[in-house]
Amino acid sequence: MKEATGLKEIIKPENLVYRRSEVLVDNTLSYCPGCGHGTTHRILAELIEELGLQSQTIGISPVGCSVLLYHYLDVDIQQAAHGRAPAVATGIKRLLPDKFVFTYQGDGDLAAIGTSETIHACNRGENIMIIFVNNGIYGMTGGQMAPTTIPGMKSSTSPLGRDVKTMGNPLMMTDIVATLPGTYYVTRQSVHTPANVRRTKKAMRKAIEYQKLNKGTCFIEIVSNCPSGWRMTPVESNKWMEENMFSYYPLGDLKTPAE
Amino acid sequence: MEKELRLMKGNEAIAEAAIRAGVDGYFGYPITPQSEILEYLMEANPYKTTGMVVLQAESEIAAINMVYGGAGCGKKVMTSSSSPGISLKQEGISYIAGAELPCLIVNVARGGPGLGTIQPAQADYFQSVKGGGHGDYHLIVLAPASVQEMADFVELGFDLAFKYRNPVLILSDGAIGQMMEKVYLKPQKPRATDSPDWATTGKGNRKERNIITSLDLDPDRQEDFNHKLQAKYAEIEKNEVRFEEFQCEDADYLFIAYGTSARVCQKSVQIAREHGLKAGLLRPITLFPFPSVRINELSAKVKGILSVEMSSGQMVEDVMLAVNGKVPVKHFGRMGGIVTTPDEVVEKLKTLFIGGE
Amino acid sequence: MAKIRGSIVVDVEKCKGCEVCMVSCPTGTIAMAKEVNSKGYFNAYPAHPELCIGCASCAIVCPDGVITVYKTKI
Numbered sequence: 001m002k003e004a005t006g007l008k009e010i011i012k013p014e015n016l017v018y019r020r021s022e023v024l025v026d027n028t029l030s031y032c033p034g035c036g037h038g039t040t041h042r043i044l045a046e047l048i049e050e051l052g053l054q055s056q057t058i059g060i061s062p063v064g065c066s067v068l069l070y071h072y073l074d075v076d077i078q079q080a081a082h083g084r085a086p087a088v089a090t091g092i093k094r095l096l097p098d099k100f101v102f103t104y105q106g107d108g109d110l111a112a113i114g115t116s117e118t119i120h121a122c123n124r125g126e127n128i129m130i131i132f133v134n135n136g137i138y139g140m141t142g143g144q145m146a147p148t149t150i151p152g153m154k155s156s157t158s159p160l161g162r163d164v165k166t167m168g169n170p171l172m173m174t175d176i177v178a179t180l181p182g183t184y185y186v187t188r189q190s191v192h193t194p195a196n197v198r199r200t201k202k203a204m205r206k207a208i209e210y211q212k213l214n215k216g217t218c219f220i221e222i223v224s225n226c227p228s229g230w231r232m233t234p235v236e237s238n239k240w241m242e243e244n245m246f247s248y249y250p251l252g253d254l255k256t257p258a259e
Numbered sequence: 260m261e262k263e264l265r266l267m268k269g270n271e272a273i274a275e276a277a278i279r280a281g282v283d284g285y286f287g288y289p290i291t292p293q294s295e296i297l298e299y300l301m302e303a304n305p306y307k308t309t310g311m312v313v314l315q316a317e318s319e320i321a322a323i324n325m326v327y328g329g330a331g332c333g334k335k336v337m338t339s340s341s342s343p344g345i346s347l348k349q350e351g352i353s354y355i356a357g358a359e360l361p362c363l364i365v366n367v368a369r370g371g372p373g374l375g376t377i378q379p380a381q382a383d384y385f386q387s388v389k390g391g392g393h394g395d396y397h398l399i400v401l402a403p404a405s406v407q408e409m410a411d412f413v414e415l416g417f418d419l420a421f422k423y424r425n426p427v428l429i430l431s432d433g434a435i436g437q438m439m440e441k442v443y444l445k446p447q448k449p450r451a452t453d454s455p456d457w458a459t460t461g462k463g464n465r466k467e468r469n470i471i472t473s474l475d476l477d478p479d480r481q482e483d484f485n486h487k488l489q490a491k492y493a494e495i496e497k498n499e500v501r502f503e504e505f506q507c508e509d510a511d512y513l514f515i516a517y518g519t520s521a522r523v524c525q526k527s528v529q530i531a532r533e534h535g536l537k538a539g540l541l542r543p544i545t546l547f548p549f550p551s552v553r554i555n556e557l558s559a560k561v562k563g564i565l566s567v568e569m570s571s572g573q574m575v576e577d578v579m580l581a582v583n584g585k586v587p588v589k590h591f592g593r594m595g596g597i598v599t600t601p602d603e604v605v606e607k608l609k610t611l612f613i614g615g616e
Numbered sequence: 617m618a619k620i621r622g623s624i625v626v627d628v629e630k631c632k633g634c635e636v637c638m639v640s641c642p643t644g645t646i647a648m649a650k651e652v653n654s655k656g657y658f659n660a661y662p663a664h665p666e667l668c669i670g671c672a673s674c675a676i677v678c679p680d681g682v683i684t685v686y687k688t689k690i
Contacts (some may be wrong), residue, residue, distance in 0.1 A: 004649070004661035004684075006623035006668050017622070019671040029680055033657065034634030037406045038679025056461040060328070076333040076459035079472035081354050084324035087316065091328025091336065092459070094312045095284055099461045117324070120317035129662045171655040192671035194640050227634075234634035 019189045020150045021045040025074050032139075034234020036224030037066050037206060038115065039191040040133055040208030042063055043201050044102075045073055047208055058092055059170040060085040062114075065139045083114025086121030086207035089128045100211055102129040108138045111147040111173045118173060125216035129207045132219065134171065135226040141230035147171040150248050155229070170248055174221040184216035186255040192238040196251070203253070223249045262443040269409045269436040273339070273365060273429070274299035274446075276410035277311075280417060281450040282363075283334035284312040286325040291377040292433035293367035296339045309450055319344035323351030323364070330360035333458030335417050335451065339365035341433070342383050345376060347578070350428060353392030356488075357473025361420035363413065364398075367436035370596035373457060377595025379433035379519055384573035386469055387430045388547045393543035395485055396429040397492045399499065400546040402517040406440035408544075409425060414445070416420060419499060422453075423491055429544060432569070434598060435521045460611045492548075501544035506532070510539030512608055516567040517543050517579050519598060524567050528603035538608065546574070551581035558582040564613040567604055568592045587612065618689040622670020627682040627690040632654050633657035637674035637683065646674055 005011065023045035031037045048054055054075055063082035070077035081090040085103035093101045110132050111117050121128070122208060137155055138144040145162060147156040148170050152161040162170075178186040185207055189200040200222065207218035223245050225237035230235035266392035267275065274296045274318035277285060287297040294452065297315060305311040312329075316322035319423060323339045340348065345366045351501040353364055368383045370376035385391075387400045399419050401412045409431060415425040454460050459469045475481045506528055514524040531538035543550050558564060563586055575590035582588050589608040593599050624645070637660050638646045642664065643686025647663035660683075662668060 002628040002653075004626040004628050004659065004660040006645070007621065007626070008623070010621055010623035010670075011625060011684050011689050012686065012688075015623075015686040016688045017670050018675040018685040019681070021685065024681060028630050031679065033632035033679075034636050039677065042681045044634035045654075055463050058332070058459050058461055067474060070468075070472060074462075074468050076462055076469045077471070078328060078459055078469070079358075080327070081324060081350055084327075084351070087321040087324035088328035088331075090314070090316075091284065091286065091325035091330075092332055093323075094314065095329045095334045095336070096332055098459060115664070116317055116445055117321055120321065131671055152558075181673070192636070192677070194671075194677050196645070197676045231518070235637055235639055238636065 006100045009068065017201070021049045023074050024070055027071065029066060029072055030068060032238065036135065036226050037133060040131065040153065040198060040222050041069070041072055041206060043191065043197065044131070047205055048075065048199065051208060053100045053208070056098065058096070060103045062103070062109035064109050066104055066106060066133065067140070069104055079228065083109050083112070084117055085109065086114065086117040086126065086128070086130060086164045089221055090113050090121055090126050093128050102131060104131045104189040105133070106139070107127070107134045107136065107146045107148040111171050119177065122177040122180050122217045122219065123182045127211055127214045129211060129218045129220070132203065132221040133224050134221055134249065135224045135229070135230040136225045139226045139229045150244060174254060177219050182216050183219055183255060184257055185210050185218045187253045188221040188249060188251050189225060190251055192225065192241060210257070221249070223251065224234060251254050262420045262445055264441060264443055265440050266439055267404045267406060269431065269452065269544065270295035270367065271299045271376055272406045272410040272442045273413055274303070276413040276424040277337060278305045278340060279304060279445055279447050280414040281309065281335065281448040282311055282337060282417070282546060284329045284336040286314050286316050286322040286336065286338050288316050288319045288322050288340065288411050290344045292369060292436050293339050293341050293365070297366065299572065303535065305313070305535055309447070318499050319347040320351065322426070324347040327351055327355055327360065329357065330355060331364040331459050331560035333454035333460065339367065341369045341488050342371050342390060345383065345386065349392035351399070353394050353396060354473050355426045356396035356398070358471050359424040360426065360471065361417070361422060362426050362427065364426060364569050365431065368430065368432045368567050370594065377433065379569065379598060380596055381432060381518060381520060381568045381592070382570040382594070384410070384568065384570060387428050388577070396488060397418065397547050398426050399495060399529045400428045400430050402430050402544060403435060404518050404521045406435065406438065406442045409435060410442050410444060423495055425491065430518070431516065432519050447560060458555065459544065490549065491569060496548040499545060500548045500550050503542045503544060504548040505540040505542065507539035507541060507557060509537055511537045511562050512612060513564045514538060514540045514567055514604070515543070515554065515558060515564060517546060517574070520567045520569060520592070523599050523601050523606060527604040530601055530605045549568050549581065551577070553582040555583065558585045561586060564588045564606050566590045567599065569598065570594060620669050620687060621690050622668035622685060622687045623665065624674060625684040626637060626660055626662070628653050629655065630680055630682040630688045631657060631659035633659055634679065636677050636679070640677045642671060642673060646684060653682055676689045
């Protein structure tokens with residue numbers, strides 16, 4: 001492995017502070033440079049490793065940029081039809097209730113074609129974790145408008161910017177599922193700065209641990225960037241996200257378990 | 260190993276047979292004429308006795324995807340619907356076939372197209388046998404003609420599904436779903452405790468993770484995979500053809516019919532012979548694989564073949580392919596939910612083949 | 617008083633040059649290489665290794681997990 005290293009005398013096993021999780025397969029992620037998918041995969045892998053869940057995890061990948069999740073996470077995975085991951089997860093968790101089951105979905109998958117499956121799985125309170133990566137655009141198919149695209153935002157199917165009058169407002173799926181009694185923990189986070197990564201990891205750890213309680217669905221939205229779809233550099237896209245997306249999608253817990 | 264004798268509706272027989280066959284999960288949605296399957300299972304509450312999961316999904320689409328999830332875990336899972344709902348499931352069915360998963364789908368067919376009617380029809384033959392969903396795949400299709408077969412085909416369906424890692428469809432119709440007949444039910448079989456080695460059950464002690472997917476972006480690999488599927492279907496065609504013959508040995512004319520139409524034609528054979536016409540009936544039990552070889556053999560000995568199906572003529576195309584021009588093949592069938600009568604069929608046989616052609 | 621010193625190791629070929637680590641580094645340790653790696657990306661590297669405090673901000677924000685971090689007291 002070709003490496004760029006810092007001070008060599010410090011590089012000793014006893015000094016190790018951080019290394020890539022072993023739950024990540026030793027390959028290169030196919031995501032665009034700077035894409036939040038990679039960071040989210042990494043956090044999830046670290047938690048699966050730290051919590052010792054690798055042998056009991058079954059994940060479901062969507063249709064979208066993260067369809068190939070099963071190439072990157074070394075756990076049993078089913079690839080689901082577009083939007084149907086919560087239904088697939090329902091089948092799995094009902095039949096194998098002792099396993100840790102999660103879905104990983106983008107905004108087209110969860111909030112467009114999958115709206116019904118998302119709402120009904122949450123309404124039934126399926127004991128699964130739903131990870132919702134929201135970058136307000138359809139990345140895999142080339143940058144079209146999504147239900148979560150914010151007003152005025154340009155995309156390949158809203159070239160003049162999202163026009164609320166003809167295209168509707170952004171669909172606030174996380175807020176909607178938080179109103180359902182079937183959800184147990186609902187939160188919205190981001191992964192673009194170290195502080196936010198730490199907060200996301202804390203939130204996701206809770207979501208994972210809560211599954212053992214069988215108290216309902218844990219739903220975590222990750223507001224993320226799409227440098228390619230937004231036609232920006234990664235650093236620019238994170239700045240744009242901070243300045244524009246967070247006013248529509250404010251970070252924080254929307255629903256926490258009653259103490 | 261006593262079998263229990265009961266008087267049951269076709270739909271109920273499927274539900275009871277599913278419980279007794281040790282099915283792990285049923286995911287369904289109400290639609291006439293098959294809602295009794297879900298209702299019976301909810302009433303029976305097998306979760307308490309065998310641990311079988313019964314769930315009313317929010318849509319037929321959700322139900323087939325729940326089946327996908329359960330099937331991916333190596334479990335015996337099934338769903339049921341009627342024609343319009345089966346249309347909704349096609350994407351999920353294609354995914355199940357593409358991921359090589361076992362499962363059972365029941366279509367209690369009704370008249371179409373569109374919302375159609377609630378009375379029986381056999382206009383889903385193309386949908387069931389020729390694809391329905393996108394891509395080069397086949398379902399194994401079983402066509403029951405009695406309440407007994409509704410019950411028996413559940414276990415047979417799962418045996419075939421797991422043997423070939425392929426979805427199996429029971430193509431029934433509203434008449435058989437609703438009629439009541441005697442049925443012998445097998446004793447309760449326990450649900451399986453082990454899982455196939457390809458299933459996603461959590462890595463456990465396995466070195467490699469299991470992935471259930473139908474995606475491969477590499478064209479060479481995807482072509483190889485399609486060849487693998489085709490080889491599987493060739494095996495199925497070689498080994499799993501099932502049919503029943505009724506008075507074909509000396510027949511001059513042959514009826515080919517399945518399901519309710521076969522019941523009608525059985526009477527038509529009797530009526531025809533009373534009128535001096537030597538008719539026989541070949542009833543396909545598997546529609547895929549189709550009994551082409553046997554139909555081809557019989558066509559050498561008859562003067563004409565009438566395909567009888569409650570449709571505009573779907574199965575007749577496969578009959579024609581099997582006969583390969585040896586003798587005239589025609590179709591007769593009522594549509595709109597109307598069930599043909601035995602006399603009607605005999606009249607058609609006469610007018611289409613004997614008089615005034 | 618003991619000083620915290622860090623050292624990072626970047627997997628050059630897996631890095632996609634997104635620069636998010638660089639803007640997250642609190643000490644200015646990281647810069648982007650002047651030559652591309654074999655994939656054509658200007659990869660990140662510890663340009664000022666003596667400034668590194670081993671906080672791992674770079675590693676935890678990296679979408680591709682290409683950074684390993686070490687830290688010691690001197």
